[in-house]
Amino acid sequence: MQDCCDDLAGRVIDICRDSRFYLAASESLTGGLLADAFVRIPGASDVFLGSSVTYDIAAKASVLSVNPNLLKMHGAVHPRVAEEMALGTARLYTQYDYEGRVIGMATTGVAGPGPDGDNPAGLVYIGYALPRRLIEPTAVHRELVDDYRTLSYELHLEGDREQVRRGTVMRVLDRLNKTLMLYT
Numbered sequence: 001m002q003d004c005c006d007d008l009a010g011r012v013i014d015i016c017r018d019s020r021f022y023l024a025a026s027e028s029l030t031g032g033l034l035a036d037a038f039v040r041i042p043g044a045s046d047v048f049l050g051s052s053v054t055y056d057i058a059a060k061a062s063v064l065s066v067n068p069n070l071l072k073m074h075g076a077v078h079p080r081v082a083e084e085m086a087l088g089t090a091r092l093y094t095q096y097d098y099e100g101r102v103i104g105m106a107t108t109g110v111a112g113p114g115p116d117g118d119n120p121a122g123l124v125y126i127g128y129a130l131p132r133r134l135i136e137p138t139a140v141h142r143e144l145v146d147d148y149r150t151l152s153y154e155l156h157l158e159g160d161r162e163q164v165r166r167g168t169v170m171r172v173l174d175r176l177n178k179t180l181m182l183y184t
Helices: 002-019 033-039 057-064 068-074 079-093 161-183
Strands: 022-027 048-053 102-109 123-131 140-145 148-156
Touching (some): 002 022, 002 033, 022 033, 022 079, 033 048, 033 161, 079 148, 102 161, 148 161
Antiparallel strands (some): 123 148
16 A cells, blocks of 8 residues: 555656645645655655644634534534645645645545444545646636635545555545646
8 A cells, every 4th residue: 555655656746846736735634644755755845735633623714714614513524524624734834935736735634433423433534625727627616716726535445444544545645736737
């Protein structure tokens, strides 16, 4: 699994470097594994700006500006929460020199071992905030916000806690790689 993650992360970094895009992440259930997938690759600092581990539900609101009412109504395991986390990440890490060029990624869900309320272990949402020209037509799109399109994907992963977390990272990298290959 690690070799495959390294390959995908390396491809994403190369495409972003060539296309002048930057990467930033917000992680809940992956707790830093997504950031690790990038920083393991030499040259990642050319495009990877950082990651915010917002494991706590209140941190999602205070650090990433996820709507507190959304969190109160649905909790952290929701597609819109993943999207708002990704958008908050893109905003958080954007600097003047690369405004509108930051790709925000987010992970939220239930790693297990058991369910979280009504949400079963393995239910995961990955979210993206993509600059306007990186839009994948098959995803569920939300409105254009700050020149970003937010989208999310629902995953149903099996395995123990570590397998769910690592599987989430793999899917984030795979989906982003496919999107970048289509639109850059």
